[in-house]
Amino acid sequence: MSVAKHIADTVELANGVTMPWLGLGVWQAADGAEVETAVRAAIEAGYRSIDTAAVYGNEEGVGRAIRETGVKRDELFITTKVWNADQGYESTLQAFETSRRKLGLDVIDLYLVHWPVTGKYKETYRALEKLYRDGSIRAIGVSNFLEPQLHDLLGECEVKPMVNQVEFHPLLTQPSLYSLCKEHGIRLEAWSPLMQGNLDLPLLRQLADKYGKSPAQIVLRWDLQRGVITIPKSVTPARIAENANVFDFNLSDADVAALDALDEGRRFGPDPMTFV
Template sequence: MKSIQDYAILHNGVKMPWLGLGVYKVKNGDEVINAVKTALEAGYRHVDTAAFYDNEEGVGQAIKESGVPREQIFITTKVWNSDQGYETTLKAFETSLKKIGLDYIDLYLVHWPVKGKYKETYKALEKLYKDGLVRAIGVSNFHIHHLEDLMAECEIKPMVNQVEYHPRLTQKELHAFCKQHHIQLEAWAPLMRGGLSDEPTLLEIGKKYGKSPAQIILRWDLQHEVVTIPKSVTPHRIKENADIFDFELTAEEMEKIDALNMNKRIGPDPDNFDF
C-alpha cells in the first residue's frame, strides 16, 4: 500500500479503499459535513456511516458539495438492529438512500448479529445487491459462528466483516477465517478511541519513523490487510491519519504490535449486546 488511492479488491471485484473516514458520534450538519469535506480534500475516497449514527444526510451533503465525482467515492452505511428483518430492512435501506441522497450505496452492512433476525436481514441485502442498489454487501460485528451460520444458507457470501480491531484486540482466528473465505476484514475503533496514545511500544516505533502512535497503528492495520476507518473531526488529525504511506513497518515491529493483544474490547461482545 503505497498511497491513499490504494484499495482492497472484494470477492465480487469491487474496489474498496484501504483507508476511510469513520463518522460514528459525529454530529449531523456542519460537523459531519466539514469532516467529510476535509477528508475528501485530503485524498480520502471512502466514508463509513450508518443509520444509527444519524448523520447520513450530512455525509450526502458533503459529497455533493465536495465536487469529487460520485463514482470515485466509496460509501458504506448499515441497517440498525431495530430495523432488522426482511421487509423492515428494505424500508430502512430506502430511508438511508433518501437521506444520503444517492442512487446507490457502495457497501451495505448488517450492523450487529441480532439473534433470530440477521439471516432474514441479510436476505434483504442480497435482494438489494441483485437489484443493483448496492455494489457490495456484508456484515459487522460477526464472530466466526455467526458467519458460519449465515454462510450455510446465504446465496451471496458476505464481502466484508467490519469488527472492533486494534492492537489490544487482534482477533487472529476471525481474521484467518475471513481470509480463508475471501471476506475482507475491516476495523472499527482502530485507535481504541485514543486508548493507546501513550503505549510505550507504539511510541518507540513511532520515534523511529517520526510518526504518532495513531499513525503506527493505522499502518499496522494496512500491513495486516485490514481496511481501516479512523474517526476524527479535527482537520489536522484527519490529514495526519492519512499520512501513513511513506514508511513501512518491519516484520519484527509488526510482531511487537501483535504482542500487545489482550483480547480487550471497548465495545460490546457480539454474543452479548443489548441494544
C-alpha cells in the same frame, strides 16, 4: 512488504468491486456542520471512502458534504448500515430506502448488517442479497460478526459477505476470526482502530519515535500491512489529514509482530455476543 502505498490505493472485494484501504469513520459526528466539515476535510486530504450508519444520525450531512465537494460519484465509496431495530426482511428493505434517501444516492457502495441480532440477522442479510441482486448495492457485508454468527450465516447465504467490519486493533487482533475471513475471501475492516484514543502504550511510543510518526499513525500502518481495511474516526481536520499520512513508511516485519503480540482480547466497544 506494504499493502497500500498511496491513499488512493484500493483492495478488490470478492465480487471485483474495489474499495479504498483507508476511509473516514463518522460515528459520533453530529449531523450538520460537524460531520460535513469532517467529510469535506477528508476528501480534500485524499480520502475517497466514508463510513456512516443509520444509527449515527448523520447520513443527510454525509450526503450533503459529498455533493458539495464536487468529486465525481464513481470516485467515492460510501458505506452505511442497517440498525438493529430495523432488522428483518421487509423492515431492512424499508431502512435501506430511508438511508438511500438521506444520503441522496441511487446506489450505495457497501451496505452492512450493523450487529448480529439473534433470530433476525439471516433474514436481514437475505434482504441485502435482494438489494445486491437488484443493483441497489455494489457490495454487501456484515459488521461485528464473530465466528459463530459468521459460520451460521455462511451455511445459508447465497452471496458471501464481502466485508466484515469489526473492532480490531493491537489489543484485539481476533486471530481466529481474521483467519476465518481470509479463508472465505471476506475482507476484514477495522472500526475503532485507534482504540478510542487509548494509545498510551510503551511499544507505540517507542515505534512512534523510531519512525518519526504518531502512535496513531503506527497503528494505522500496522492495520494496512496486516491487510485490514481501516476507517479511523475524527472530526478534526488536522487529525484527519494526519491519519492519512501513513503511506510514506513501512513497519518492519519484526515491529508488525511485536504489535501483534500486544493482543489481550481487550474490547473498548460492546461484545457482539451480548450486545443487543
